[in-house]
Amino acid sequence: MTILHTLRLVWYFLEFSFEAIWYKLWGGSSEDRDEEDVRGKVIVVTDGNSRIGKSLSMKLADRGATVILGCNSRNMTKGKEAQEDIMYETKSRKVFLVQLDLESFSSVRQFADQVAKQFPQIHILINNAEICNQTLDLETCQQGYEKHMCINHLGHFLLTNLLLPNLQVATPSRVVVTSSSTMLFSNLNADDIILQKYSSPLKTSTSYATNLSYNNSKMANCLFANDLGRRLRGQGVTTYSVCSGICDAQVFATTRGAIMMAKLWWTIIGLSPARAADSILYCVLSRRCEDETGKFYRFEKLYQPGNRKIKTEAARTLWIASDKAVKYYMTDEPAV
Numbered sequence: 001m002t003i004l005h006t007l008r009l010v011w012y013f014l015e016f017s018f019e020a021i022w023y024k025l026w027g028g029s030s031e032d033r034d035e036e037d038v039r040g041k042v043i044v045v046t047d048g049n050s051r052i053g054k055s056l057s058m059k060l061a062d063r064g065a066t067v068i069l070g071c072n073s074r075n076m077t078k079g080k081e082a083q084e085d086i087m088y089e090t091k092s093r094k095v096f097l098v099q100l101d102l103e104s105f106s107s108v109r110q111f112a113d114q115v116a117k118q119f120p121q122i123h124i125l126i127n128n129a130e131i132c133n134q135t136l137d138l139e140t141c142q143q144g145y146e147k148h149m150c151i152n153h154l155g156h157f158l159l160t161n162l163l164l165p166n167l168q169v170a171t172p173s174r175v176v177v178t179s180s181s182t183m184l185f186s187n188l189n190a191d192d193i194i195l196q197k198y199s200s201p202l203k204t205s206t207s208y209a210t211n212l213s214y215n216n217s218k219m220a221n222c223l224f225a226n227d228l229g230r231r232l233r234g235q236g237v238t239t240y241s242v243c244s245g246i247c248d249a250q251v252f253a254t255t256r257g258a259i260m261m262a263k264l265w266w267t268i269i270g271l272s273p274a275r276a277a278d279s280i281l282y283c284v285l286s287r288r289c290e291d292e293t294g295k296f297y298r299f300e301k302l303y304q305p306g307n308r309k310i311k312t313e314a315a316r317t318l319w320i321a322s323d324k325a326v327k328y329y330m331t332d333e334p335a336v
């Protein structure tokens with residue numbers, strides 16, 4: 001690691017910490033955000049039962065939107081509880097729960113078919129579900145892709161493309177992809193942009209780094225939002241990638257190395273799920289960014305160091321590779 005690289009890391013760390021503390025103490029409110037009215041609008045959220053996803057869905061239901069929670073089909077009990085909590089707290093009757101396993105492209109297809117049929121117009125799609133596995137073992141999904149890339153990016157890529165016609169008839173509409181500032185530490189390259197070589201049996205697990213895979217999938221989120229924005233420019237569908245800020249002490253419970261330091265740091269800069277959801281709400285609802293598309297945001301503003309890392313050429317390469325990976329599930333043939 002060069003001195004320059006170390007200095008850059010320290011700078012990112014300090015910058016993030018200061019921004020997070022500022023946001024925690026004085027960050028945006030509904031008024032600052034100049035929010036669109038979402039009463040009667042249809043919003044799809046992948047994973048409405050995680051800390052951030054549930055809080056976000058609660059806020060949207062509370063504002064009068066119809067909210068569809070795409071919940072992990074392996075954990076529908078948790079999804080059902082989240083749906084009931086949201087309906088109880090917001091007094092909304094327009095919160096729907098639909099099974100979704102982003103790891104399985106046929107499940108994504110089934111989810112999209114069902115939602116698209118039931119809701120011909122979709123105003124906002126929020127790609128929020130994720131995995132961030134703290135294991136050194138290489139894991140692959142059913143389709144054979146590296147698991148972070150598959151769930152965090154490819155599943156969402158497929159879903160967004162399948163729901164695109166419904167978004168296009170509901171303009172102005174938005175696609176928001178929850179990414180992370182860890183995208184700054186990714187190393188995606190054009191030769192293996194969806195990490196196919198990673199998941200190849202020839203690749204040994206010792207050359208696999210979990211956090212790097214997560215970071216790469218989060219960079220893929222940003223590249224995807226960027227290229228989608230470019231492709232849809234002028235058509236009334238705008239796209240955003242966004243870092244929620246850190247909101248989970250559990251992350252540090254399993255992180256190797258300087259755990260005590262990390263816990264102390266988290267206590268100072270960590271956001272509650274509700275506050276992290278607020279930071280995403282900017283891209284979901286604010287009129288201030290309605291004319292922007294394809295950009296990366298953090299704490300309710302454009303995050304330029306992140307945007308500088310998003311390269312148009314890489315975004316195009318990722319699109320082509322992702323399209324090839326999920327193409328079969330985009331055709332009119334039955335998905336299963």
Ligand SMILES: NC(=O)c1ccc[n+]([C@@H]2O[C@H](COP(=O)([O-])OP(=O)(O)OC[C@H]3O[C@@H](n4cnc5c(N)ncnc54)[C@H](OP(=O)(O)O)[C@@H]3O)[C@@H](O)[C@H]2O)c1
Pocket residue numbers: 047049050051052053070071072073074075078100101102103104127128129130131132151178179180181243244245246247248251
């Ligand atoms: N938390 C943070 O500090 C932080 C920081 C920066 C960015 N973010 C971003 O914010 C978003 C939300 O984070 P979070 O911490 O609230 O997430 P989380 O608590 O880790 O929850 C992730 C959710 O995704 C679901 N999920 C996992 N695999 C799935 C699959 N195959 N199909 C469908 N759903 C699946 C999980 O369901 P199960 O529980 O049933 O597996 C869980 O409900 C993520 O995109 C994350 O990258 C978070």
